[in-house]
Amino acid sequence: MKTDLLVVGGGIAGITAAVEAAEVGKDVILIEREHYLGGRVVQLHRYFPKICPPTCGLEINFRRIRQNPKITVLTGAEATKIDGKPGAYTADVNVEPRYVTEACTNCGDCAEACEIEVDDNYNFGLTKAKAIRLANDNPYPNRYFIDSAAVNDPKMKALVDICPPKAIDLDMKAETVSIEAKSVIYTTGWEPYDASKLEGLNYGVLPNVVTNMMFERMTAIAVNNEAKVVRPSDGASVSKIAFVQCAGSRDRSHLPYCSAICCMASLKQTRYIRDQYPDAEIHVFFIDARTPGRWEDFYQNVQDDTKTIIHRGKVAKVDDAGDGNVTVIAENTLTGNLEKITVEMAVLATGMVPSAKTTKPLLDSKQDEFGFIWPGGVIAAGVATGPKDVAGSNQDATAAVARAMQDMVEV
Amino acid sequence: MLPQKPDKKFKRSIAESGGDDLNKCYQCATCSAVCLLTPEDHPFPRKEMLLAQWGQSDKLVADPDVWLCHQCNDCTVRCPRGARPGDVMGAIRNYSFEHYAVPGFLGKLVSKPAGLPFLMLIPILIFVFMADWSQMATFSGHVHFYDFLQNGPLEMLFMAGNFIVLLLASFGLIRFYKGMADSWKVKPEIGFIKAAIQTVLEIISHKRFGTCDTSKYRQTAHFLVFYGFFGAAATAGLALMRMEYLHFIHPEHYALSNIPSMMLYHPIKILGNASGLAMIIGIIMMATRHSNDPESAGVSTYAGKIFIWGIFGVAFTGMLIQFLRIGGLPTLAYAFYFIHLVFVFSLLWYAPYSQFGHMFYRTFAMIFARSINRMPQKQ
Secondary structure (H helix, E strand, O other), rough: OOEEEEEEEOOHHHHHHHHHHOOOOEEEEEOOOOOOOOOOHHHOOOOOOOOOOOOHHHHHHHHHHHOOOOOEEEEEEEEEEEEEEEEEEEEEEEEOOOOOOOOOOOHHHHHOOOOOOEOOOOOOOOEEOEEEEOOOOOOOOOOOEEOHHHOOOOOHHHHHOOOOOOOOOOOOEEEEEEEEEEEEOOOOOOOOOOOHHHHOOOOOOOEEEHHHHHHHHHHHHHHHHHOOOOOOOOOOOOOOOEEEEEEEOOOOOOOOOOOOOOOHHHHHHHHHHHHHHOOEEEEEEEOOOOOOOOOOHHHHHHHHOEEEEEEEOOOOEEEEEEEEOOOOOOEEEEOEEEEEEEEEEEEEEEEEHHHHHHOOOOOOOOOOOOOOEEOOEEEEEEHHHOOHHHHHHHHHHHHHHHHHHOOOOOO | OOOOOOOHHHHHHHHHHHOOOHHHOOOOOOOHOOOOOOOOOOOOOHHHHHHHHHOOHHHHHOOOOHOOOOOOOOOHOOOOOOHHHHHHHHHHHHHHHHHOOOOHHHHHHHOOOHHHHHHHHHHHHHHHHHHOOOHHHHHOOOOHHHHHHOOHHHEEEEEHHHHHHHHHHHHHHHHHHHHHHHHHHOOOOHHHHHHHHHHHHHHHOOOHHHHOOOOOHHHHHHHHHHHHEEEEEEHHHHHHHHHHHHHHHHHHHHHOOOOOOOOOOOOOHHHHHHHHHHHHHHHHHHHHHHHHHHHHOOOOOOOHHHHHHHHHHHHHHHHHHHHHHHHHOOOHHHHHHHHHHHHHHHHHHOHHHHHHHHHHHHHHHHHHHHHHOOOOOOO
C-alpha cells in the first residue's frame, strides 16, 4: 500500500493527525493495535472541563474518517518494522484477525448467545467480557470482534451458525501489510502507571482502592446501566470517598514527573460522585492543585461545594479499616495535623507512562529517561511526547502534521 | 511572633552535616504520614523540613520533636523528592550540640575534623605526663596497668573530669529545656520527676526503636551498644573497686605470666567481655547497614563517624589490652592501654559536644514531651 502519511496509534492524537492530513489532501494510513479507535479517551466517562461525554469529540472525528476516502484505518494492527528516511519510508504492519467480516450488522445475536467470558482489560478487570463483543458503545469500526484468547474455544463454533449474516470467520488469519509512506507520525499514547507498585497504598490488596482510570470505567458502566457508581467489594453505595492525588507521580521512586491531567481528572470525578450522591462526603488530598488557566474556575467551583473537602497533604498510607472501608493517612499541612480519614473507597490518581517506554519507536528517536519522545528523531504527538490533556494532544497532533508535510514535499 | 531572619550559618551547617538535600523538599508531608514515632498533633518531620528550609534555627533548637525522631528513616526511604528528612533531623541534632555547647569553642572543635588533633592532644598530654614510661621497657612478663598509670590519679581525673563535663553539659541542657517549654507553651500534665522515671524506663526497654519500620535492626544494634557501654563502664568501676577496696593487688596473683589476675570466668571478666563484644557486634551491625543500604541507614557524617569510631575504639582497645595482658606483652599492652584511655576520656569529656550528647538531649526532650503528653501516635 502506498500512502503519504503513516500514523502509528489510533488514540485522539492519531485520529486528529490522520484527519488533519487527509483534509488537506494527503493519503493517510492510520494503524491501531486494538480493534477499535479512540485509545484512552474512549474509555473515559466524561471529558473535563465541560463534563461532556467523549463521544462528543470522537463521533465527529469518526464521521470525518468515514467520509474521507483518503484515510485507511487498520485496527488490530501493529508495525513490526519501519525503515527509510523522510520522503521514503517502508513499513511492515501485522494485522491481527478480528474473526468478524464486514458483513456484520451489529445485531448482537452472537454476544447474547456467547457463554465464553474473557479478561476485560478495557474495563481494567472490573468485569468479565464476552469473547465476542463490541469494543465499546461508540466503536470504530462499528463491528463485533472475537477476543483472540477465546477463538480456539470449542464453544465458539456454535456461534458461527447463530450469526444471521454469517459474518463470523474463525479461520481468519493474521496478515502482514507492506506500506510505503512519505512520512510517519508516532501517536502511541500512554498506559496508566501500575498502582500495585505504590507501597503503602495497598492497591491490589484492598478491593476498594481503585485507580482513576478504573473509576472512569466504573462510572461509565454504572451510568450506562442507569445505576449509581458503587464500590467494587460489595456493591455498596458511596457516602464517603477519598481521591488520592500524585499516586506515584512527582515521586523519584515512581514517576518523577507531573502527569498534568490527574488534578483536573480527579476534580472532574468528584462531580461524578456529587451528581449521583448529593450528600456524599468527598475528600481530595493533593500536594498542589495543578489547574492552570481556565481550569482554575473548575477548581474553584469544586471548592465551593461544602461537602468536598480539599486537604493539602499527600496520602502516604491507605490502611484496611474493616468492612471494606479504608483509612487514608496524610498530614494536612495547612492545619498541621495528621489526618486519618476512613472512607468507603479511595481513588488513586495514577499518572501516565508513555507506551513508547516499553514499545520503543521503530525509527530513530530521541527519548528522555521516562520514555517520552523528544523532537529530533521520529515525528511524534500526543502523550507520546509528554503528559497532556485531549485539547493539548490535538494541538500537538496538528503541529506534527505540519512537520510531516515537509517530508512530503517533492524537490 | 516575628519569624527569625533566615539563619544562613545554620543552613550551611545542615548542608554540611547530612542535610544537603533539604531544599528538594516540596512539603508533600509523606514523611509525617509514614513516621511511626510522630505524635498526631503537629507531626514531624515535615514542619521541621520547612523550618529548616527557612533557616528558623531558634525554633528548631528548642523543638523536642527533633529528638523524638530516632532516625528510623522510614521518611527518607519514602520521600518522593529524595530530600532525606531523616538525615535533616540528624543534621539539626548535630547543630544543636554545637549550639548548646558550653564553652562554645569546644562545640566548634568537636564539629570539625580540623579540631580533632587538638582535642586528642589534651588526654594524650595528660597521660604522657601521668604514665611511668620506664614500664614500657618491660618487653615480656607481667602486665600491671597500675604500674604504668596509677589508679589513684586516674580515678581523680575520671571523677573530676566527669563532674566538670556534667556541669558544663547542664548549662546547655537547662537552656534546651527552658527553650522547649517557652516555645511549646503547654502546661505540663505530669511532673518532671514522674516524666523522667517513665522516660528512663522506656529508654531501658528500647521500645520506641522497635516501632521503626525500615530500620528495625537498630533496636538490636542500639540495644547492644547501649548495654555494652554501660556494662563496660561498670566493669571498669568494679575492677577498680575490687583492687582499691578489696586490696586484691598482690604479686602472687600474677605468679604465672600468662594467667590473668582474674580468671576469664570471673563475673567481672564475663561482664567486661560480654559488654565489649556487645558493643563491637552492635557497631558492626550499624556499619554494615551503612555500607549496604545507606538510604535507610542515614548518610555518613563526620559527627556520626567519630562517635561510632570512638565507641568502637573503646571496645576494641579494651578487648585487645586484655589479650595482650594474658599474652604477657607489657610494652604492647601499655601502649594500647594508653590508647584505650585516650579513647575513653575523649568520649566522656567531649560527650556533650559530640553525638554522644544525644543521651542527654534526647532524654530531656523525651521527658519534656512526656510531661506534656506528646507521645507517638497509636498504631
